[in-house]
Amino acid sequence: MGGIAPARIVIINDRSTRMGGATNLAILSAELLRRRGLLVTFFAGDDEPGDRPAEDMINLGEAPLLDRRRSDALRLGLYNPKAYGALSRLISTRDTPTTIYHVHGWSKILSPAIFRALAKVRERVVLHAHDYFLACPNGGFVNYRTQRVCDLEPMSRRCLTTQCDKRGLNEKLWRTARHLLREHLFPIRSTPAQIVIVHEKMRDYMLRAGIGDERLETIRNPVSPLAGPGLAPWTRENFVFIGRLEEEKGYKDAARAADLAGVPLHFIGDGAGRAFLDREFPGATVHGWKSKEAMHDIVSAARAVVVPSRVPEPFGLAALEAAGSGLPVIITNAALLSQEIAASGCGLSFTPANVDDLAAAMRRIASDDALVHRMSAAGVAAAPQLSHTPESWADALIDLYGRMLPRGRSDSGAPAPLPGPRATGSRSVHEQVR
Numbered sequence: 001m002g003g004i005a006p007a008r009i010v011i012i013n014d015r016s017t018r019m020g021g022a023t024n025l026a027i028l029s030a031e032l033l034r035r036r037g038l039l040v041t042f043f044a045g046d047d048e049p050g051d052r053p054a055e056d057m058i059n060l061g062e063a064p065l066l067d068r069r070r071s072d073a074l075r076l077g078l079y080n081p082k083a084y085g086a087l088s089r090l091i092s093t094r095d096t097p098t099t100i101y102h103v104h105g106w107s108k109i110l111s112p113a114i115f116r117a118l119a120k121v122r123e124r125v126v127l128h129a130h131d132y133f134l135a136c137p138n139g140g141f142v143n144y145r146t147q148r149v150c151d152l153e154p155m156s157r158r159c160l161t162t163q164c165d166k167r168g169l170n171e172k173l174w175r176t177a178r179h180l181l182r183e184h185l186f187p188i189r190s191t192p193a194q195i196v197i198v199h200e201k202m203r204d205y206m207l208r209a210g211i212g213d214e215r216l217e218t219i220r221n222p223v224s225p226l227a228g229p230g231l232a233p234w235t236r237e238n239f240v241f242i243g244r245l246e247e248e249k250g251y252k253d254a255a256r257a258a259d260l261a262g263v264p265l266h267f268i269g270d271g272a273g274r275a276f277l278d279r280e281f282p283g284a285t286v287h288g289w290k291s292k293e294a295m296h297d298i299v300s301a302a303r304a305v306v307v308p309s310r311v312p313e314p315f316g317l318a319a320l321e322a323a324g325s326g327l328p329v330i331i332t333n334a335a336l337l338s339q340e341i342a343a344s345g346c347g348l349s350f351t352p353a354n355v356d357d358l359a360a361a362m363r364r365i366a367s368d369d370a371l372v373h374r375m376s377a378a379g380v381a382a383a384p385q386l387s388h389t390p391e392s393w394a395d396a397l398i399d400l401y402g403r404m405l406p407r408g409r410s411d412s413g414a415p416a417p418l419p420g421p422r423a424t425g426s427r428s429v430h431e432q433v434r
């Protein structure tokens with residue numbers, strides 16, 4: 001590994017309680033780094049959890065924006081002064097030349113205010129792009145009104161005049177203002193920032209937003225299978241959807257396609273769409289959110305996992321967790337992983353929002369035991385090559401930190417460039433570049 005070891009890593013995230021997605025990865029990184037003997041401070045916007053991800057915790061005790069009165073959410077979502085004050089104090093009293101600040105999530109509680117505090121140490125800041133909020137005002141590169149992937153240049157005239165937000169025009173204007181404020185406080189178009197992307201294809205989206213290529217580094221997410229070896233999905237019937245019950249996740253498409261295909265469908269997850277499923281598809285089984293341990297019996301009875309998202313999912317964790325367990329995957333080709341899933345032989349892809357296409361894929365898997373058997377074996381073999389293990393992910397993060405620290409500042413005050421961007425997509429790739 002290059003560079004020197006950081007004295008401390010400050011992990012910054014909206015939440016410190018396990019909620020799935022980016023928060024689980026932020027917590028996992030804290031645990032892995034601590035096991036390596038590194039000092040970790042976890043800075044979060046919520047209340048301190050019972051299961052602390054680090055011994056050194058700073059929690060603001062703030063509620064997520066969606067749990068606040070609308071007027072407060074609009075104000076604090078743009079700028080949370082408590083977040084700025086606490087992070088600014090941390091930096092002014094505890095910063096060292098070898099402290100790394102790693103931002104995982106900021107849009108739910110912390111707000112762009114944290115970037116005002118981080119500007120003074122920006123050469124040691126890592127921005128982890130679990131979503132597209134650094135590049136796209138609505139965070140998804142998707143038009144939520146049409147439920148189609150957006151091909152516009154972010155913040156262009158056409159972007160600004162297109163009503164793409166899921167909650168309305170006022171929300172689009174607010175998100176645009178937030179995006180402008182974040183860029184003003186911590187410009188990543190004009191001044192390079194160290195940005196971790198979780199899939200190589202995210203690079204094209206970042207470049208479209210005017211973000212320079214020189215500080216984009218691919219580090220794919222760590223994946224652990226949903227269940228251990230020994231599943232026999234070719235002897236099962238159930239199809240399983242895992243995720244939030246929101247429009248962009250395609251849960252309605254999954255329900256309608258399963259109805260057309262005549263196959264049983266189980267949902268692991270929750271959200272605004274639960275009432276719709278209870279009303280329109282009473283034959284579907286909705287389990288709500290489950291821990292990985294509690295999911296075991298559900299996935300053990302599954303024939304395949306369906307990932308029908310209508311947006312360009314940056315990674316698609318559920319797809320690789322399923323494939324690594326030996327479960328075939330049906331995935332929309334809007335997902336960045338879809339070509340790799342199909343090419344490896346562990347799943348099928350279909351056209352986003354096309355219920356007939358999805359139903360046809362379900363019928364094919366439901367009717368062909370031999371195909372499911374082949375896909376199961378292919379998934380177990382392919383999944384480890386498409387992602388990091390937790391340990392190799394920690395290696396990649398520490399390697400990045402080490403390469404950031406020695407560069408310092410040039411005489412002009414601008415950050416000196418890192419060595420060229422690298423892709424660490426899987427364990428085998430990571431070992432080649434170490």
